[in-house]
Amino acid sequence: MKTTNFTPREIVSELDRFIIGQGKAKKSVAIALRNRWRRQQVEQPLRDEIVPKNIIMIGPTGVGKTEIARRLARLAKAPFIKVEASKFTEVGYVGKDVESMIRDLTDIAVNQVRDEETRRVRVRAQEVAEDRLLDMLLPQEVPEQELDFPDIDEVEKPQPPKKVKEKDDTREKLRTLLREGKLDDRTIEIEPAAKAPAMPGIEVVAAGSMEEMGSNLRDMFSNMLQPGGRKKRKIKVPEALEMITEEEAARLVDMEGVIKDAIERVEQNGIVFLDEIDKIAGSDAGGRQGPDVSRQGVQRDILPIIEGSQVMTKHGMVRTDHILFIAAGAFHMTKPSDLIPELQGRFPIRVELDSLTKDDFYRILTETENSLTKQYTAMMETEGSKLNFNKEALMEVCEVASQVNAEMENIGARRLHTVMETLLEKLSFEAPEKGKQTVRIDKKYVDGELAEIVKDRDLRRYIL
Numbered sequence: 001m002k003t004t005n006f007t008p009r010e011i012v013s014e015l016d017r018f019i020i021g022q023g024k025a026k027k028s029v030a031i032a033l034r035n036r037w038r039r040q041q042v043e044q045p046l047r048d049e050i051v052p053k054n055i056i057m058i059g060p061t062g063v064g065k066t067e068i069a070r071r072l073a074r075l076a077k078a079p080f081i082k083v084e085a086s087k088f089t090e091v092g093y094v095g096k097d098v099e100s101m102i103r104d105l106t107d108i109a110v111n112q113v114r115d116e117e118t119r120r121v122r123v124r125a126q127e128v129a130e131d132r133l134l135d136m137l138l139p140q141e142v143p144e145q146e147l148d149f150p151d152i153d154e155v156e157k158p159q160p161p162k163k164v165k166e167k168d169d170t171r172e173k174l175r176t177l178l179r180e181g182k183l184d185d186r187t188i189e190i191e192p193a194a195k196a197p198a199m200p201g202i203e204v205v206a207a208g209s210m211e212e213m214g215s216n217l218r219d220m221f222s223n224m225l226q227p228g229g230r231k232k233r234k235i236k237v238p239e240a241l242e243m244i245t246e247e248e249a250a251r252l253v254d255m256e257g258v259i260k261d262a263i264e265r266v267e268q269n270g271i272v273f274l275d276e277i278d279k280i281a282g283s284d285a286g287g288r289q290g291p292d293v294s295r296q297g298v299q300r301d302i303l304p305i306i307e308g309s310q311v312m313t314k315h316g317m318v319r320t321d322h323i324l325f326i327a328a329g330a331f332h333m334t335k336p337s338d339l340i341p342e343l344q345g346r347f348p349i350r351v352e353l354d355s356l357t358k359d360d361f362y363r364i365l366t367e368t369e370n371s372l373t374k375q376y377t378a379m380m381e382t383e384g385s386k387l388n389f390n391k392e393a394l395m396e397v398c399e400v401a402s403q404v405n406a407e408m409e410n411i412g413a414r415r416l417h418t419v420m421e422t423l424l425e426k427l428s429f430e431a432p433e434k435g436k437q438t439v440r441i442d443k444k445y446v447d448g449e450l451a452e453i454v455k456d457r458d459l460r461r462y463i464l
Contacts, residue, residue: 005037011075018071018370019064020363025351028055029072032324032349036076036269039322051321054306054346056277056336057328059353062412065328069273078269079109079262085327086279088298098301102311105270106318109262117253125249132244133237134174136188183237190240191232259315270323274302278329281338299340306346356412361398364413372420380424383431385439392443397423400450423449 006014011030012023019026032053039050057065066082073080083101118125177183235243280295305311308321327347336344356364365373373394377387401415423446427439439445 006033006075008034011072014075015068015071018368019067020360020368021356022064022068022353025057025064025068025353028349028351029068029326032326033072033076036324040268048321051308052324053349054325055327055349055351056347057326057351057353058331058336059328060330060332060355060410060412062410062414063353063356064413065353066273066275069271069326069328073271076269076271078271079105079112079266080271080273081105081108082273082275084276084279085274085298085302086276088280088301089294098298098305099311101272101274102266102305102318102320102323103313105272105323106262106266106313106315109266109270110259110315113258113262113265114253114255117258118249121249121252122245125245125252126241128248129241129244130175130178132248133178133188133241134171136190136240137174137178137183137186137237138171178237178241181238186237187234188237188240189232189234190243263316263318266323267319268322272323272325274325274327276329277327277339278331278334281329281331281334281336296340299343303340303343303346306343355410358395358398358402361401361413361416362394364416365394365398372416376420376424380427380431380439383434384436385427385431385434386437387439387441389441390443393441393446396443396446396450400446419450425449 008027008030011033012026015026015030032055035050035053039047042050057068059065069082070080081101081104083104088096088098088100174183280298305320306325308319310317310319312318325347336347336350365371373387373389377389380387397416397419401419404419405411405415423441426449
């Protein structure tokens with residue numbers, strides 16, 4: 001699979017559309033993504049020696065760590081997974097083992113490639129589905145006696161028999177009616193496709209935890225115990241056409257090729273976002289034991305995956321040597337040096353993200369392509385309500401969000417969600433009853449909706 005060849009400047013420019021500030025972090029991930037393309041241009045065997053430069057992002061919640069990684073993966077069209085390091089347990093304990101993130105990443109890649117292949121063969125699948133549907137409709141449109149075909153040995157002339165030609169003409173007329181939507185109200189009886197039989201043993205062996213093994217066993221037995229006879233369903237023609245198209249597309253997709261391509265994408269372009277890595281950073285200061293032992297155990301289990309190893313998945317073996325790992329954590333109670341030295345060495349790039357200011361909040365609400373103001377405006381328009389935000393109102397919203405973050409727990413830009421939801425709660429509730437209206441959101445409106453909550457600290461603690 002070819003990697004995208006965006007320049008670092010182009011990558012940062014694309015990230016700027018969705019994320020405000022954090023220039024250092026954007027540059028770091030942009031260089032990491034560009035290095036993947038550079039590595040593909042290097043001749044073997046040196047290419048295999050070039051390992052990704054993993055990154056640790058350090059900063060409070062809500063400043064854009066996850067969004068940077070997610071947007072980067074979308075830009076690279078690479079398999080991406082976000083996992084919380086605190087969810088893993090050391091080998092031998094009940095819980096998720098660290099290898100599950102590679103298995104999940106491979107599943108994501110397989111689905112990604114399969115969807116691409118399905119879209120690629122969809123036109124051919126629609127043609128086949130259309131013919132199948134016409135085969136079902138035709139007996140309903142033509143009397144049975146007119147569908148008799150002479151024996152092939154009796155046909156001496158190259159021209160088709162008259163009855164065959166009449167049937168072909170009827171079929172083409174039906175095809176025209178089908179494409180024009182004039183058969184959409186008709187009901188047809190169809191038998192759903194059977195699931196492919198399970199292959200006992202393969203997925204069970206690939207499972208790395210009791211949880212996954214149980215899931216695989218359930219899938220296997222559900223397929224094995226499926227009744228032989230499938231009940232027919234009566235559905236509308238458009239739904240039947242869509243169902244048959246999906247069946248034909250699934251048949252046309254080469255799953256062996258899909259799995260091979262997916263594994264290659266994971267190995268060469270996969271991105272794992274390892275969040276809350278500070279939660280597994282334990283300190284031995286003061287002779288503490290207990291949780292720290294398990295934390296360091298998880299670190300030791302993660303280490304070989306980041307260093308490069310083979311992980312068994314239900315789709316086959318996956319090498320992790322060139323997967324890019326981006327770790328993130330607030331590191332309030334710990335610091336990166338609390339990680340075991342071997343793991344620290346596998347994250348050579350460290351970037352500290354800045355806390356967001358009132359001005360950053362304003363830019364988030366006005367400059368990003370997916371801003372909350374655009375989202376709420378679009379949602380209210382579905383009810384016939386048009387929202388007009390002015391600058392003073394948005395600055396007041398940002399002031400409230402910044403103030404609450406300073407006095408309570410700082411949750412970054414996520415505070416804007418709680419403030420905006422509280423601000424527009426009454427309007428959202430009453431909008432269906434008001435009909436078409438234009439609502440001007442100004443400073444007076446903001447003060448009226450938020451003043452009581454802002455003044456009452458105890459109330460603010462539970463609402464904002």
